[in-house]
Amino acid sequence: MPYAFSLDDVAFLRSARGEKALAACAGLPLTDASRIADVGTARRLVGDRYAAALETVVLRRKAVTKLAGADEWLFTGDALQQASAAPVAAYRARRLAGRDVHDVTCSIGADLVELAGRAARCVGSDVDAVRLAMAAHNCERAGVSPLLVRADALRPVTRDCVVVADPARRDSSGRRTWRPEDFVPALDDLATTYARRDLVVKCAPGIERAAVPWAREVELISLDGQVREACLWSEGLATAARRATALRSDGTQWTVTDSDPDDVAVGEPGEWIVDPDGAVVRAGLVRHYGARHGLWQLDERIAYLTGDTPPPGVRAFRVLEFGNYSEKGLRATLRRHDVGRVEILVRGLDVDPNALRRRLKPKGSAEASVILTRIGRTPTAFLCRAERIPA
Structure with a gap:
């Protein structure tokens, strides 16, 4: 089972003592073979908060290839798994540059830090107080300062801004779910709550178009050849019905949409x-x-x-x-x-x-x-x- 961080854990990890503890644990091998010895060392170096420190070091190592500045961030295991890779989050934020944006499921802030760096004004909210505290830390380390609010995504606390959401896609037992009605919050509930707002929803790439009739554009996004997500854009934000966007870690990208020509022949194999x-x-x-x-x-x-x-x-x-x-x-x-x-x-x-x-x-x-x-x-x-x- 993943470690369950508390607010006290986050406060400790953000403190000078916590930073010293994380630095002390960063050099531990943290392999299966070394686990018992590592726990003993961490207990001696850190004290009662050793588990939070060890879990943070492990998660930072996992996050290095996914998020810029991950060696200074705080995560939960589930939040890191669902977080957008930095190039994907940055791409989506560029589509919303200059707008007022509210990330209503900001979690630990992977999308929020990119949105805050490009939006005119930016708000992040989440129902989970621990993830919100981690988001505050991560935004601070990233050099951005969105307004952070603890709030339920289905109880609007802003007006007249673009709403960005990334519903949780795991059930109560931690298993991945593919049914939009089982997302938290459910896609239909999000669409109903923000029916009069510009809405952007990140979801799994296998989403069926028929399940999201409100979405005027379904964008599939890949990174370095691997499909990462589908992004649903509402009426006021859509520029095509179907879009494929390919991103690369070197910063290059291209996109193709259903408005492009599609006149191709069927023929014998070429070279x-x-x-x-x-x-x-x-x-x-x-x-x-x-x-x-x-x-x-x-x-x-x-x-x-x-x-x-x-x-x-x-x-x-x-x-x-x-x-x-x-x-x-x-x-x-x-x-x-x-x-x-x-x-x-x-x-x-x-x-x-x-x-x-x-x-x-x-x-x-x-x-x-x-x-x-x-x-x-x-x-x-x-x-x-x-x-x-x-x-």
């Missing part, structure tokens, strides 16, 4: 196969992305694209050979090309890549990628070489 970013696939914008980059589809119902020039900055697959798929035929192809290390990607076929790899038992010195898909009704196998295309 390359492109597996579009997951945000594009989930947003249903494969054709729009293909049209932008001069690509075409192998099959109108399959998300793989093909062409003779891949888009810049992507990992694409140069086609070495292809033909009808059978396990026996694929095994012979791998043997012919001396392939011993094989990546298997599947779309449109009921094939388990890991189980197939074990059955193939590839032996050789070369490395290759295999793409298994369906063209029409024909199962097709592509032997490829994966390459990172320069941006």
Whole structure:
């Protein structure tokens, strides 16, 4: 079970004594093998608050790749897990730059610090007093000073500003829930409460459009190729019905929407196969992305694209050979090309890549990628070489 922080814990961790305790525990290995020794050392160095100090050090280590300045922040385990990665939070804040904004589920402040740095005026609120105290600390360390208020998200305490919400997506037992009515607060309740306000809601990328009829734009956001979230934008904020936004840690980004052209053909395989970013696939914008980059589809119902020039900055697959798929035929192809290390990607076929790899038992010195898909009704196998295309 994760450690349950108290307000007294937060007050201690924010004090000079707490900072000294955290610095003393920061050098501990904190591995499974060292756990007993680490707890003994922490007890000796910190005293009664040793558990809060150890949990904070562990969470800071987990947060380093997710949040800027994480080595000075305070977290709870659940709050860190749900917190937006810094580049994603910054991107959303840029869409709201210059507006008055109220983050009604601010938690430990991952979105709030980005919003406060760009909004005209910013308020953060949460029903959880411990998380609100942590948000105060984190905002202070980030150099921003939004107004912080303890309040229920469904009992408005502001007017005439954009409302940002990130409902909890775990049930009382800590298990992840996918039903919008089980979110805390529930999506329908949020939409009803703020029906006359501009509303932005962060939620899981698997959200069904039919479950959020109030949302005029559903944006899927990826970071470094991994889909992180869906963001729902109400009428006054939407600029498209469907949007896919791809962010990278180096600061680059691109976006495609349903208002972009989608006139792409279905044709024979080109020199390359492109597996579009997951945000594009989930947003249903494969054709729009293909049209932008001069690509075409192998099959109108399959998300793989093909062409003779891949888009810049992507990992694409140069086609070495292809033909009808059978396990026996694929095994012979791998043997012919001396392939011993094989990546298997599947779309449109009921094939388990890991189980197939074990059955193939590839032996050789070369490395290759295999793409298994369906063209029409024909199962097709592509032997490829994966390459990172320069941006």
